[in-house]
Amino acid sequence: MAILQKSIDKRNALIKATIELVNNAGFHATPMSKIAKMANVSPATIYLYFENKQDLVNKTYIEVKAEYTKYAFESYDENMSVEQGFEIIWKRIADFKLNDSENAMFLAQCDNTPMIDELSRQEGIKHLQPLLDLWARGKKEGIIKPISDYLLYAYAINPLSFLMMSQKRGAIILDRKHIEEAYQSAWNSIKTCDQ
Amino acid sequence: MAILQKSIDKRNALIKATIELVNNAGFHATPMSKIAKMANVSPATIYLYFENKQDLVNKTYIEVKAEYTKYAFESYDENMSVEQGFEIIWKRIADFKLNDSENAMFLAQCDNTPMIDELSRQEGIKHLQPLLDLWARGKKEGIIKPISDYLLYAYAINPLSFLMMSQKRGAIILDRKHIEEAYQSAWNSIKTCDQ
DNA sequence: TAAAAAAGAATGAACATTCATTTTTGTGTT
DNA sequence: AACACAAAAATGAATGTTCATTCTTTTTTA
Structure with a gap:
């Protein structure tokens, strides 16, 4: 075996239990x-899958981050125009934060606290590369x-985190209408002015 | 006595010690x-000033938030034009995040974790009223x-938090030049388009 | 039936808070 | 000014709990 x-x-x-409880x-x-308990497992069993608590949370972070970026770039392909590519990625990210807000909140907490090892943090950043490439092309x-x-x-991107947190705390601001509005703000703030 | x-x-x-250690x-x-230890005090002494650990962190949050908004609105006055008022407030906020980044980071952590009581969180929000009033006037x-x-x-405002965190993690992005650039992005994203 | 997986109980360290004393402070008296 | 002294402030050590991790035993799997 x-x-x-x-x-x-x-x-x-x-x-999953880690995300929800954290x-x-x-x-x-x-x-x-x-x-x-939430995973229906003995405490000792955790140590068969993870080295210790820190390792558990690091790995959770990396997995959620990977899931997030996989979703974000799913329908994007490099042959799209910059504008179209950005719109598609942006809206996928918005979708993720709306529909999978447990995972999105977890990432927000990781990104704003000392809870994750620096190494795992850097590992997580790598997943964003396609977006950075798109921007490089757009600038060129x-x-x-x-x-x-x-x-x-x-x-362009981070405002969605704030909107998600507000949403989670009771504000109703991320419905269809507002998404379009927010997207326009996002695009306006990064496109060159003489377009 | x-x-x-x-x-x-x-x-x-x-x-101060709470902020730094947290x-x-x-x-x-x-x-x-x-x-x-960091405050040069016996552990028991903390309980003469605060009810318990949760109370200590709640009170710290409220004080830092008050300091933040006091600084943000210091040079603003209600007779200014909307545009001028916004610029002044925005730049004060940017200054605060740049120069007082210990305090600003603490607020970011409080705003993205379950570490603060809901009541204290709401108390903290009230301090932003002058900005909301300015926006109401601007819309009218x-x-x-x-x-x-x-x-x-x-x-318009939250992006500064992301920039501060990036700065703290080693990116050099909030010098004079970038502040002006960032301010233009901020203003562009909230001003009406037909100006 | 042997090796892997899982379990529950045990261990020991870390920690928030309280307790019993000591130190400091401010006031009134000589 | 020096002193006495009560109340407040501060302290270091003690308390009891919580928790990460490990240990020993049982169950599952191939």
């Missing part, structure tokens, strides 16, 4: 015993402002 | 004993897009 035979279902249940209480206020073609990727991200 | 005579210096030292390790990974005068305050905040 090799490692591969350990139940992938149990592993997934552990990841969202509600934060990493350090979430005991391993609770994670185990003169369609996207020649400013740093950080500024582009700050004004 | 009344409560008032307890040293305000000690209380301030405790708040920034580095997160709320639950920051023991009271460490906070006490047709200068600012008639969209929700959440959207306005998401696209």
Whole structure:
């Protein structure tokens, strides 16, 4: 029996429980015993799948990040025009934050706290490469402002995180109508002005 | 001897230590004993100033938030034009995040985790009222897009939080030049298009 | 039937909070 | 000014709990 035979279902249940509990209480206020209970598993079993608590949360982060970017780039292909590509990616990201807000909130918490190891954080960033490539192309073609990727991200993508958090806290702001509105703001802030 | 005579210096030292340690390790990974040590105080003394750990962090949040908004609105006055008022407030906020990034990071962590009581969170929001009033005026005068305050905040103010976090993690993106650039993005995304 | 997987109980460390004392402070008296 | 002293403030050590991780045993699997 090799490692591969350990139940992938149990592993997934552990990841899922981690996300839900960390969202509600934060990493350090979430005991391993609770994670185990929610995943219907003994606490000791967690250590068959993960080295320790830190490893569990690091791996959870990387998996959620991968899922997020996979979803974001699913319907994008590199032959699209810059404008069309951006719209498709942006709207997929908005969808993700709306429909899969448990996962999205988890990422927001990871990105704003010292809860994740620096190494895993950097690992997570790599998944965004297709978007950075698209922006590079857009800048070359003169369609996207020649400013740093950080500024582009700050004004075009990150606002969605704030909207998601507001949504989660009771504001109703991410329905169909507002998405279109928000998309226009996003595009306006990164496209070159003389278009 | 009344409560008032307890040293305000000690209380301030405790708040400061809380901010620094929570920034580095997160709320639950920051023991009271460490906070006490950094503030040069016995652990038991903390309980003369705060009810318990949760109360300490709630009060810290409210104080930092008050400091933040006091700074943001310091040079603003209600007789300014909407455009001028917005620019002044926006740049003060940018300054705060740049120069007082310990405090700003602490707020970011509070805003993206379950670490603060809901009541204190709401208390903190109230301080933003002058900005919401300015936006209301701007909308009435047709200068600012008639969209929700959440959207306005998401696209005009919140991006600064992302830029600050990136800065903290090593990117050099918030110098004078970029601030002006970022401000133009912010203003573009909330002003009405036919200006 | 042997190896892997899983379990529950045990272990020991870390921590928030309280307790019993000591130190400091401000006031009134000589 | 020096002192006495009560109330407040501060302390370090103790308490009891919670929790990550490990250990030993049982169950499952091939």
